[in-house]
Amino acid sequence: MDFLLASVIDGLLLGFVYGIAAMGLTLIWGVMNVINLAHGPIIALGMFSLYFIFSLLGLNPYLALILVAVLGLLLGILIYFVAVHRVIDAPHLSTLLATFSVNMIIIGLGTAAFTASPRNVEFSLGSFTVGSITLLGTRLVAAVLALAVTGGLYLFLYRTRPGRYIRAVANNRDAAELMGVPSAQILALSFGLGTMLAAISGGLIATFFPFTILAGGVYELKSFVIGVLGGLGNPVGALFGGLILGVLEGIIPTFMPTTWVPVLEFGLFVLILLVRPQGLFGARK
Amino acid sequence: MKRALILFSLLLVFALILGACGGGNTNNEPAAANNASSSSADTSSAADTSTDEAMPEAKTETVVIGFTTSQTGSQNVSSVRQVNGLMQWMNAVNDAGGIELSDGTKVTFEAVTYDDESNTDRVQELYTRLATEDEADFLISPYSSGLTAASAVIAEQYGKVMITTGAASDDTYKQGLTTVFQAYTPASRYLTGAVDLLESLDPSVKKLAFVYENSKFSTDVVEAAKSYAESKGYEIVLFEGYDPETTDFGPFINKIQDSGPDAILGGGHFQDGSTFARQLNEKNIDVKFFTLLVAPPEPDFADLGDAAVGVIGPSQWEPLAAFTPESAQEAGLEWFGITSDEFVSAYEANYEGEEPSYHSAGGYVAGLILQKAILDADSIDPDKVKAALEAMDLLTFYGHIKFDTTAEAHGLQIGHSMVYIQWQDGDAGLAKQVVWPIEGATADTLYPMP
Numbered sequence: 001m002d003f004l005l006a007s008v009i010d011g012l013l014l015g016f017v018y019g020i021a022a023m024g025l026t027l028i029w030g031v032m033n034v035i036n037l038a039h040g041p042i043i044a045l046g047m048f049s050l051y052f053i054f055s056l057l058g059l060n061p062y063l064a065l066i067l068v069a070v071l072g073l074l075l076g077i078l079i080y081f082v083a084v085h086r087v088i089d090a091p092h093l094s095t096l097l098a099t100f101s102v103n104m105i106i107i108g109l110g111t112a113a114f115t116a117s118p119r120n121v122e123f124s125l126g127s128f129t130v131g132s133i134t135l136l137g138t139r140l141v142a143a144v145l146a147l148a149v150t151g152g153l154y155l156f157l158y159r160t161r162p163g164r165y166i167r168a169v170a171n172n173r174d175a176a177e178l179m180g181v182p183s184a185q186i187l188a189l190s191f192g193l194g195t196m197l198a199a200i201s202g203g204l205i206a207t208f209f210p211f212t213i214l215a216g217g218v219y220e221l222k223s224f225v226i227g228v229l230g231g232l233g234n235p236v237g238a239l240f241g242g243l244i245l246g247v248l249e250g251i252i253p254t255f256m257p258t259t260w261v262p263v264l265e266f267g268l269f270v271l272i273l274l275v276r277p278q279g280l281f282g283a284r285k
Numbered sequence: 286m287k288r289a290l291i292l293f294s295l296l297l298v299f300a301l302i303l304g305a306c307g308g309g310n311t312n313n314e315p316a317a318a319n320n321a322s323s324s325s326a327d328t329s330s331a332a333d334t335s336t337d338e339a340m341p342e343a344k345t346e347t348v349v350i351g352f353t354t355s356q357t358g359s360q361n362v363s364s365v366r367q368v369n370g371l372m373q374w375m376n377a378v379n380d381a382g383g384i385e386l387s388d389g390t391k392v393t394f395e396a397v398t399y400d401d402e403s404n405t406d407r408v409q410e411l412y413t414r415l416a417t418e419d420e421a422d423f424l425i426s427p428y429s430s431g432l433t434a435a436s437a438v439i440a441e442q443y444g445k446v447m448i449t450t451g452a453a454s455d456d457t458y459k460q461g462l463t464t465v466f467q468a469y470t471p472a473s474r475y476l477t478g479a480v481d482l483l484e485s486l487d488p489s490v491k492k493l494a495f496v497y498e499n500s501k502f503s504t505d506v507v508e509a510a511k512s513y514a515e516s517k518g519y520e521i522v523l524f525e526g527y528d529p530e531t532t533d534f535g536p537f538i539n540k541i542q543d544s545g546p547d548a549i550l551g552g553g554h555f556q557d558g559s560t561f562a563r564q565l566n567e568k569n570i571d572v573k574f575f576t577l578l579v580a581p582p583e584p585d586f587a588d589l590g591d592a593a594v595g596v597i598g599p600s601q602w603e604p605l606a607a608f609t610p611e612s613a614q615e616a617g618l619e620w621f622g623i624t625s626d627e628f629v630s631a632y633e634a635n636y637e638g639e640e641p642s643y644h645s646a647g648g649y650v651a652g653l654i655l656q657k658a659i660l661d662a663d664s665i666d667p668d669k670v671k672a673a674l675e676a677m678d679l680l681t682f683y684g685h686i687k688f689d690t691t692a693e694a695h696g697l698q699i700g701h702s703m704v705y706i707q708w709q710d711g712d713a714g715l716a717k718q719v720v721w722p723i724e725g726a727t728a729d730t731l732y733p734m735p
Contacts, residue, residue, distance in 0.1 A: 003543040010535040118556045120563070120588060127567060132542075134568050209532040210560050218530060253536035257525055259499065261536075 002132040007250040013139040015246020016146035017204050019239035021219045022226035023153065024197030030233025031170040031190040033092070034084060037099040040220030041106035042195045046072060046202025047211040048110070051119050061123050062141065065203045072199025076192035084191060085184065110213030118210045142204040149200060150239050153193070157235070166190050170233070225269045231279025240281060343389040348665055350375070350655070351397045351421030351445075353411050353436070355428055358403025363644045364428035367451045370648025371425060372396065373635055374656070384656055387663050394652075401427050405435045412436045416443035422665060423447070425651050426465075428644065430454035430502075437465045446667050446674070448654050449696075450647040453601075455505070458689070458697040464667075466674050466688050467698040468651050472502055475599050476510035476550055478702050479576040480517060482597070482721040483548055486732045490573065494523035494546035496537050496561070498553020503578055507551055522546050531557055534564045542570060552577030552598075559589055566592035573733035582643070582706055587715050594710050595734025597720065599703035601643040602650075602683050604629050605719050605727050606704045612724040613680035622653045625682040650683040684725070707731060 021043060028036045036042075046068050053064035083102050087094040125137025157163040165186045168176040177183045202216065209215075226245050230237030245265065252261050272279065352371070355364035375394045378384060383393035397419045401407045408427055415421045416439060424440050426433040426449035433452035440447035441462045449457070450468040453475070458467060483490060493514055497507040504526065511521055522544040527537060541549065549565075549572050552558035558580030565575070566589075574597070580586055581598025604625055613620035623631075628649060632641040655670075658677065662669035678687045678700065687700025705721035709731050718728035 003539055006542070007536065007539050010539065014533065014535075118559065120559075122588070122590065124567070127569060129569070136567055210556065210563070211532070212556070215532065218532070249533075250536070253540065258527060258536050262528075 004251070004254055006133045007254050008247055009133060009135065009250070010139075011246040011248070011250020012243060013135075013143045013246070014249065015243035016143040016239070017201055017242070018219070018222050018226055018245055019242025020146045020149055020197050020204070021201035022223040022230065022238040022242055023150065023235045024194040024201065025220070025223040026227040026230070026232055026238045027153075027197065027235055028191055028194035029227065030235075031166055032084075032088060032187050034088070034095045034099065034191075035092070036191075036194060037096060037220075038079065038102040038106060039194075039198050039223060040216030040218075041103050041110065041213070042072065042075065042198040043202035043205070043216035043219050044110065044211060044213050045075070045106065045216075046199030047206035047215060048114060048119070048213070049199065050203035050206045051121050051211075054121055054123065061121060061203070061207050062145070065145070065200060068199050068203040069196050072196035073192040075199070076195030077188045079195065080188040080191035085188070088187065107213060114213050116212050116214065118212050119206075120210045121206050123207055136208065138207045142207060145204060146201075146239075149197070150236070153197070153235055156193075162186070162189060166193075222265075225265055227279075228269055228272050228277075229280055231281045234279065234281055237279055237281035241279070244280075343391060345383065345391045345393060346665060347393050347395050348422045348659075349395050349397055349420060350423050350425060350652075351412070351415030351419055352425035353399050353401035353408055353415075353427045353432075355403040355432070356400040358401075360403040360427075360429050360432065363451060363642070364403070366639075366642050366644040367428045367648035368398070369636055369639075370632070370641065370645035370650075371652050372648075373632055373645075374649045374652030376635075377631070378652070378656060384659055386660075392659060392665055397421060401432060403429075403432070405432060408432045408435045409439060412439035413443075416440070416445050421445065422667070423655055423670070425648075425655075426450055426452055428452070430457070433457060437462055440465055444667065446655075446671050448651040450651040451644055453502070455694070455697065458694045461692070461695070463695050464671060466654070466696045468647055468654060468683075468686070468701070469601055469698060470701045470703050471697055472505045473509035475506040475578060475703055476576065477513045478599065478705055478721055479550055479597060480510060480514045480519070482705055482730065483574050484517060485723075486730055487547075487573070490547040491518070491520050492522045492544075492546045492548075493519050494541055494544060494549045495521060495525070495551045496523065496534075496541070496549060497526050497551035497578075498529050498531075498557050499526040500529055500553055503551070503553040506578060510550060527553075527557065529553065529557060532560055534561045537561075538565060538568050538570060541565075541572070542568075546572065548572065548574035548576075550576045552580060554578070555580045555583055555585070558598075559586060562586075562596050563589050563592045575734055576705070581708065582717070586708065590715070593708040593715060595707065595731050597705050597707045597730075599705055601701075601703065602646040603643070603704050603706055603717065603719055604641065605706075605717065606682075606684070606725040607719070607727055608680055608682055608684055608725050616680060616685075616724050618678065618680040618685065620681075621657050621679045622650075622681045628682050646683050650681055650686070653681055653683075654686060 025039050028034055049068045049071055050061055050064050053059050053067055054061050079102055083098045087098050128135045157167060165181045168181055169183055169186045173183055226238055226241035230241030249261055252264055354368045355361050379393050383391040385391055399411045401411055424445045424447035426436050428451035430452040433449050434457045437457050441464055447465045448468055449465055453469045453472045455471040455473045495507045495511055497503045523540055558577040576597040581596050582600035586593050610620040629641055658670045658673040659665055661673035675690045685700035689697040689699045702722060704719050704725055706717045707720045708715055709718050719726050720730040
């Protein structure tokens with residue numbers, strides 16, 4: 001019983017962070033119908049940024065996370081104008097290829113600059129033992145921050161003018177443009193927010209797992225599953241999708257070999273696409 | 286007319302390209318061979334002058350040793366280190382005037398080597414060339430199990446004695462080969478020493494957990510270790526593999542906590558192993574003994590800080606390992622060659638301060654094994670050398686060397702065992718100590734681990 005409880009809690013805490021990563025992917029998809037294949041490497045860049053700010057500047061990782069977020073936002077806007085903007089109205093394959101080339105560029109440069117050796121952020125908040133369950137400080141904080149980021153995103157989308165613009169563009173770009181919404185800037189901002197979320201999730205993951213420049217790939221794949229689970233284009237659904245995936249990852253290994261986890265995860269992915277393509281929580285479109 | 290002109294100029298360009306390629310080839314290959322043999326040519330003339338003074342009637346035999354180097358490709362780093370080790374041995378022997386046989390013959394060595402590009406097809410092609418055109422007397426394997434498997438078949442086909450190094454896989458020696466001899470401890474015994482160490486530390490321990498990477502190497506290693514442990518009466522409470530890219534060991538750690546083992550064995554490569562160690566430490570799992578493959582001997586493992594303390598790992602050789610003539614005497618074995626300190630200082634002097642890895646030591650010892658076999662055979666006749674290798678049972682700075690002579694696994698290394706290192710927190714900070722085997726130990730095992 002303790003074993004099951006410990007596994008569920010571990011999964012739940014991770015699920016929050018998965019949720020943020022997926023939110024970034026799903027936001028970009030929801031607003032501009034672009035599948036960002038550079039999502040994984042941006043998560044990895046988030047990890048590296050946090051690592052360097054922490055180890056070179058000696059900043060607390062959670063303060064460093066603010067910088068990571070700003071960098072992520074700026075990088076996203078840059079990527080949008082360099083690679084995505086000119087193909088935004090072209091067929092899906094073009095944006096797919098454009099973001100895929102960004103993916104390859106980041107991985108290529110990253111491998112050259114950082115090599116493929118793993119890095120660790122040497123930071124610990126200790127652990128708390130409740131009964132037979134040991135909780136790690138860094139994971140608790142990551143879960144709390146993930147919730148805070150989700151709340152912040154919600155407020156931004158529903159309570160601010162740029163947020164309303166984003167929702168308007170997501171809803172109907174032509175109509176929004178006719179109403180005077182500067183769609184290019186709003187699309188760039190949305191892309192930036194998406195990459196910012198990816199970078200934040202990367203930064204949080206770096207506080208408890210080691211990583212290389214290739215480490216983002218796993219979380220990109222998870223983000224796809226979560227995105228489909230929660231409904232593509234639905235940020236809050238993504239958080240719930242993340243929690244569901246995290247709990248599954250915790251529970252599945254308690255009764256079968258851990259290598260089955262991805263099999264079941266992607267089985268679920270296909271099943272949702274077949275049975276409920278709008279996701280468990282429906283797309284807010 | 287215009288057409289003829291174009292045709293002619295095309296032909297001219299084609300001929301030029303062909304010429305350039307051909308020229309490149311002929312320049313290139315002898316250069317590689319010359320390069321490797323030039324030092325031996327110098328030293329053999331040096332040997333000649335010294336023998337002129339001492340023993341005018343002595344003759345000199347030059348033995349050609351063929352091998353490939355992965356100067357390019359994925360195995361580059363380890364392969365170059367291995368060849369550095371081998372060349373260090375060869376230059377040392379040649380500088381000393383060669384090996385002297387009982388009839389006064391001086392045997393010196395000449396290397397013929399090519400770049401195998403870390404590519405199996407190139408290895409097959411080049412070893413065939415070494416065995417036929419270059420008339421190599423003896424062969425040394427390339428680096429890595431895969432390339433070695435390809436070269437071993439060629440060695441057997443042409444009846445050439447080959448010492449393999451940098452290759453741990455057992456399979457190669459179970460195909461009925463008769464002329465190939467392995468210097469590395471095979472994969473099947475990578476972790477069995479850890480079981481022996483545990484048994485010697487604490488006979489009361491009975492429950493083991495194996496958590497390992499799902500790769501051929503790691504699976505081979507743990508399956509062999511598991512059956513060995515079971516034969517010693519251990520109970521295996523958990524035996525589970527993980528994917529190579531795993532970063533979250535939480536589910537395994539929860540399973541370990543649930544099954545309550547005294548000792549954990551397994552791992553795979555650097556990244557997964559170090560993550561596993563780190564997360565096990567974070568979760569405060571109470572375990573007495575923790576052994577991982579590959580990761581702990583790497584100097585970078587120290588980055589884990591407290592999580593590294595007490596972790597044990599197998600290595601083919603460590604600079605610290607104190608195999609000495611005295612420990613040979615204690616173990617009742619013949620001692621041969623230089624000591625670890627001599628090897629390390631000579632290596633660092635030869636290669637601009639580069640610290641030798643176990644790959645370098647493996648290259649050196651391959652030459653040393655051949656040298657000893659020629660001495661024991663008192664001949665360079667391949668059949669006599671092969672018989673000497675089969676009878677070999679000695680201790681070197683690299684450890685114990687003895688080969689399997691049964692038909693089922695001829696040439697498999699059965700004497701050498703892994704050196705087990707443990708990270709310990711001493712006065713000088715976190716450092717590796719050799720804890721097993723006892724004759725090479727530099728410190729007592731920290732047990733139970735903190």
